[in-house]
Amino acid sequence: MPINSREESLLEGGSVTVTPPRPAEPVTPTVENDEPGGTKGGQRRRRMSSEKNRPLWMLIPGGTLMVIIVVLPMLLGIYMATLNLDQYSLRRWVSAPFIGAENFVEALTGTPLIRAIWLSVSYSLVAMIITLPLGIAAAVATQNSFKGRGIVRSVFLIPYVLPAFVVATVWRTMFQPGGIIDNALQGIGIESGLWLNGPNSYWTLIIVQIWASWPFIYLLALSGLQAVDHEVHEASAIDGALWWNKLRYVVFPYLKGPLSLAFLIGMLHHINNFTLPFVLFGLPAPSDVEVLPLLTYVTSFQSFRFGLSAAMAFVSLVLVAIPLFVYLRAVKLDDAETPGVRK
Amino acid sequence: MKFASSKGLSAVVAVAALALTACSSGSGGSNSPAGAVDGAGKTLNVLVASNAAYPEQQKTWMTDIAGKFKEQTGAEVKFETFANANEELTRIQTSVVSGQGPDVYGLGTTFTPTAYSTKAFVTLGDGEWEKVGGKDRFNPAALGISGPDEDHQVGIPFVSRPFVMAYNKELLAAAGIDKPATTWDGLVEQAKKTTNASAGTYGLAVAYKDNFDPWKFIWAMSVQAGNPLVDGDTAKLDDPATKKAYETYFGWLTKEKVVSPDSVGWTNSQALAEFAAGKAAFFPMTSSGSVPTLNKSAVADKYDYALMPVAAPGETKPQDGKEVASILSGDNLVVADYSENKDLAYEYIKLITSKEEQLNYQKIFGDLPANAEALKELSSDPKLDAITVAAEKSQATPFTGAWGDFQLGLMNVVVQSVPELAGGSVPDSALAQRLKEGQDKVQSSLDRAAKG
Numbered sequence A: 001m002p003i004n005s006r007e008e009s010l011l012e013g014g015s016v017t018v019t020p021p022r023p024a025e026p027v028t029p030t031v032e033n034d035e036p037g038g039t040k041g042g043q044r045r046r047r048m049s050s051e052k053n054r055p056l057w058m059l060i061p062g063g064t065l066m067v068i069i070v071v072l073p074m075l076l077g078i079y080m081a082t083l084n085l086d087q088y089s090l091r092r093w094v095s096a097p098f099i100g101a102e103n104f105v106e107a108l109t110g111t112p113l114i115r116a117i118w119l120s121v122s123y124s125l126v127a128m129i130i131t132l133p134l135g136i137a138a139a140v141a142t143q144n145s146f147k148g149r150g151i152v153r154s155v156f157l158i159p160y161v162l163p164a165f166v167v168a169t170v171w172r173t174m175f176q177p178g179g180i181i182d183n184a185l186q187g188i189g190i191e192s193g194l195w196l197n198g199p200n201s202y203w204t205l206i207i208v209q210i211w212a213s214w215p216f217i218y219l220l221a222l223s224g225l226q227a228v229d230h231e232v233h234e235a236s237a238i239d240g241a242l243w244w245n246k247l248r249y250v251v252f253p254y255l256k257g258p259l260s261l262a263f264l265i266g267m268l269h270h271i272n273n274f275t276l277p278f279v280l281f282g283l284p285a286p287s288d289v290e291v292l293p294l295l296t297y298v299t300s301f302q303s304f305r306f307g308l309s310a311a312m313a314f315v316s317l318v319l320v321a322i323p324l325f326v327y328l329r330a331v332k333l334d335d336a337e338t339p340g341v342r343k
Numbered sequence B: 001m002k003f004a005s006s007k008g009l010s011a012v013v014a015v016a017a018l019a020l021t022a023c024s025s026g027s028g029g030s031n032s033p034a035g036a037v038d039g040a041g042k043t044l045n046v047l048v049a050s051n052a053a054y055p056e057q058q059k060t061w062m063t064d065i066a067g068k069f070k071e072q073t074g075a076e077v078k079f080e081t082f083a084n085a086n087e088e089l090t091r092i093q094t095s096v097v098s099g100q101g102p103d104v105y106g107l108g109t110t111f112t113p114t115a116y117s118t119k120a121f122v123t124l125g126d127g128e129w130e131k132v133g134g135k136d137r138f139n140p141a142a143l144g145i146s147g148p149d150e151d152h153q154v155g156i157p158f159v160s161r162p163f164v165m166a167y168n169k170e171l172l173a174a175a176g177i178d179k180p181a182t183t184w185d186g187l188v189e190q191a192k193k194t195t196n197a198s199a200g201t202y203g204l205a206v207a208y209k210d211n212f213d214p215w216k217f218i219w220a221m222s223v224q225a226g227n228p229l230v231d232g233d234t235a236k237l238d239d240p241a242t243k244k245a246y247e248t249y250f251g252w253l254t255k256e257k258v259v260s261p262d263s264v265g266w267t268n269s270q271a272l273a274e275f276a277a278g279k280a281a282f283f284p285m286t287s288s289g290s291v292p293t294l295n296k297s298a299v300a301d302k303y304d305y306a307l308m309p310v311a312a313p314g315e316t317k318p319q320d321g322k323e324v325a326s327i328l329s330g331d332n333l334v335v336a337d338y339s340e341n342k343d344l345a346y347e348y349i350k351l352i353t354s355k356e357e358q359l360n361y362q363k364i365f366g367d368l369p370a371n372a373e374a375l376k377e378l379s380s381d382p383k384l385d386a387i388t389v390a391a392e393k394s395q396a397t398p399f400t401g402a403w404g405d406f407q408l409g410l411m412n413v414v415v416q417s418v419p420e421l422a423g424g425s426v427p428d429s430a431l432a433q434r435l436k437e438g439q440d441k442v443q444s445s446l447d448r449a450a451k452g
Helices: A002-018 A029-052 A056-081 A102-109 A113-141 A149-161 A164-175 A180-187 A200-226 A230-238 A243-271 A275-281 A292-301 A306-331 B002-025 B055-073 B085-098 B109-117 B126-131 B140-145 B169-174 B184-194 B213-224 B240-254 B261-265 B268-276 B288-295 B342-352 B355-365 B372-378 B385-392 B403-423 B428-451
Strands: B043-049 B076-082 B104-108 B156-160 B164-168 B202-204 B280-286 B303-306 B330-335
Touching: A056 A306, A102 A113, A102 A306, A113 A200, A113 A243, A113 A292, A113 A306, A149 A200, A164 A180, A164 A200, A164 A275, A200 A243, A200 A275, A230 A243, A243 A306, A275 A292, A292 A306, B043 B085, B043 B342, B055 B076, B055 B342, B055 B355, B076 B085, B085 B104, B085 B109, B104 B109, B104 B342, B109 B140, B109 B330, B109 B403, B126 B342, B140 B156, B140 B385, B156 B355, B164 B169, B164 B288, B164 B385, B169 B184, B184 B202, B184 B240, B184 B280, B213 B240, B213 B280, B213 B403, B240 B261, B240 B403, B240 B428, B261 B268, B261 B403, B268 B280, B268 B288, B280 B288, B303 B385, B330 B342, B342 B355, B355 B372, B372 B385, B403 B428
Parallel strands: B043 B076, B043 B104, B202 B280
Antiparallel strands: B104 B330, B156 B330, B164 B280, B164 B303
16 A cells, blocks of 8 residues: 555656656757657566566457457358348348358349449549549648638538538539530530440449549548658758659658558448449449449349358458459558658 | 458347447336237337338337337337448347347338248237238238238338329420329320420439339239249249330330430439429339429429339230239338347237228328228328329239349349440340340259259
């Protein structure tokens, strides 16, 4: 007890004595440097101990949740994919007939799955490649303060804040035959044809996806820009770098980390996006936009082939995971030593 | 990554939610059955579709019914709503798998076969029918989709929404037409006379982009031509009668030009709006649900309802015994097999299918009663006359668990043809090819149903 109380008092005393100098001497960074100087030894000790005896037990709460929420359902999903599970066997689904790989074979040969994966991945990639420069440009443009910057930044976020359902409904109305977009195009002499069915529908999906998702890139690019040290700007100014060189060689390296992350999350989000194509095109979807989520949805909830759709989901998971894995290794997103992070 | 897990995840979440609701509802004390059904302290869970057109009225109706039910039995009624068919389905699936959930479900008629095939709902014997007020209290036609046959019925009819055709009396009179045609061919002739494309007025308002309308046309015309699409274990999507139905349906736009070119992008409500604006002479495939809209529209005192044509395209009169005016459509009530409050459930159904409650419901929401006496009373109303006749001349879609795939297959042919439809003609070969693909799919689905 006495030891504890002394420690407590020490802590309290420590915090009391440390706080006052801060506001008093804001111009002397040496004081701040001194302060962690005391803990430097501690840090080193902690790093050493962390390599020997990492506090792995701290993973328990998160790990348990992960097992319950992610791993178990996924294993169940894989198990489901090997069952002949439909509305007839749903009620006693545990005893649904086991059919091994049949669902996988059917998914690959008897359904438009491969085409759906191609549509999903290609549309996601196109949308992403177009949104990247848009988002970066917007972030760079609003980096330096100017009058009304707050408003512009808020306006930029509107598409991101709106629910996908609302976005899709509004765009669907605009893309109607004889709707606003048709009229506007006619005004400049273009007969566009159908937007919500036929070959154009693929581009409709991309356009709406770009509109809805570029603020996400913008947000992450902005966070990357915030991480650029003020000294770096000064140093490059002293070195006489012009704006493009400064962007190219000084600022962009800082953005690599956040933008790689944005690319990854954005792609996954696009590939998994159900609401947008569902509300835009309805079901059954025109064959030009029968993307992965719509296909698995129809198989599950209109044809009631739960086993088959689980197999589809698994096959697509594997097919999408391979390039993602390669990408993750390439950008080393898990490496803490990315340029955007201060050492 | 999300796919594989999200389904399982939602199931876990739903099961957890169910467990919670089960806890809250299972807290009733033990009751000795005194006389009728004593539900004091118990709660009956009822799942119904939320009524998007009349949300406030629906809330009032629920409170009203819950009050009456409490007075009769002492039990509470707790309503849950679902916004669309998908939510409904998810709810049913989780309940079926977990064996707990609502006691009573309100289901769309075409969904009843799918629900039946899960075997999770009470098959009604004489005793059960007695408890809900007797089978003869219902309009016989409305029982057509309660089960695969007389002895295996799960659905208790609640309301009917038969399909009829609205027409604009003024436009018809101007074209010298005294009454709407009773054959599809006749309807096209009348539509031609009432079409004035330069003024933006067309004979028919048709919703080619709707997610449900198109299959209903194709089904109706097929049945009228003697092909109900399912013959025992054989699918008949590739039947010439069905192809003819598609050609007729597409032909209104491409050949006869009696519908607006914009209609390739219309849903049912947009077609209704076009008719309500006085820009179409006929609006086929609508129900009494359109009454409130039309009564507030520009055509409020100019419109009336008629039966849809009953003679198949190319025919001059209906085939004997096939005078099908509408798909049997509406809502059924089913009682969950796992329910521990079955008697209360029957009591509830008895209450809401009584003559008074059914008439009251019609007044608020426009849906026709399934109660035979109530229906009879309404047939004296001139606006509802045609609709009540349609309710009696309705025919059910085939009772098979594969019906969902049929609907999907029929719809898919239309969806994939829309670009060509907008372009001015759907090539015969493309149509034949799509029908063949559809046929293969529904046949394999039917094979599964036969095994299941």
